[in-house]
């Protein structure tokens with residue numbers, strides 16, 4: 001089913017559209033299929049050195065800040081920008097080590113805020129007309145600040161021969177029969193940066209806050225990690241994925257603070273469609289608000305409480321009855337998050 005695409009329209013570059021987010025039912029499967037192999041577990045394993053490199057850079061930067069007050073959300077954002085940026089364009093962004101491209105990083109939340117506002121107001125016809133006269137300059141400026149650095153990096157990546165397992169290499173540059181055009185690559189590059197860095201930064205920030213507010217959970221997590229690993233070299237994607245309490249903490253932070261908390265609309269096809277046993281008229285917008293679903297007492301016992309244990313096998317007491325299937329921070333279906341792994 002098609003996404004209600006007002007919000008995504010404002011995230012797009014007029015010259016290169018549509019992106020995977022705004023593509024219609026005909027085009028979306030082509031783009032999704034072309035990107036899917038680059039998000040497989042096998043492809044992710046090839047990215048492991050990149051994750052380790054920027055994880056180390058974060059620790060190094062934070063160590064150098066001892067005694068100073070640091071905005072941890074920004075530090076996570078810079079690190080994720082490096083990771084997703086390297087995965088996307090095949091080179092270091094320089095945000096963590098040299099402070100380069102920080103204005104680009106900070107334009108991400110601004111672009112999302114402006115797009116959300118414009119998209120919501122666009123539902124009111126006369127406000128919409130007024131806004132189209134007054135706000136576009138702001139949105140245009142933001143879009144320029146956002147798309148230009150991405151396009152420059154793509155220009156550079158397309159000029160060089162590289163065996164990096166980056167997205168452009170995997171899906172376009174080194175692929176003889178790519179289903180993607182250069183316009184597709186440009187349209188989707190900055191969407192991957194937005195979708196990948198901003199959301200994961202949110203998760204890491206919320207998880208840190210939850211652990212600081214719950215020292216008993218923090219101690220238990222530290223204990224699990226330090227019992228399992230005695231040396232940095234033992235930490236890998238595979239070994240980390242076996243840490244049950246860490247997994248439970250991440251799931252609980254995603255439940256309490258889903259990085260995309262709102263509703264991602266779908267539009268019923270013109271002839272209408274049956275949805276969850278109800279007939280829905282054509283062109284009706286439908287959605288499941290992620291935050292409301294994960295905070296409803298109909299689904300979760302003590303929904304406002306951070307309780308990682310509810311996600312562990314053999315959860316006790318009333319948590320046994322939690323309806324885990326109601327928690328979909330990555331959404332679901334053919335348009336669910338491609339970066340979930």
Ligand code: HEM
Nearest residue numbers: 020195196199200203260264329330331335336337338339
């Ligand atoms: C905690 C991390 C993340 C969360 C919570 C998250 C959440 C979501 C959600 C809710 C959607 C919308 C799905 C829908 O409309 O049904 C989505 C789509 C998407 N996400 Fe993520 N995401 C995360 C990380 C990532 C990463 C790391 C990447 C890539 C590097 C990524 C790339 C995308 C893309 C490209 C889409 C559009 C998929 C499509 O239309 O087929 N996301 N994500």
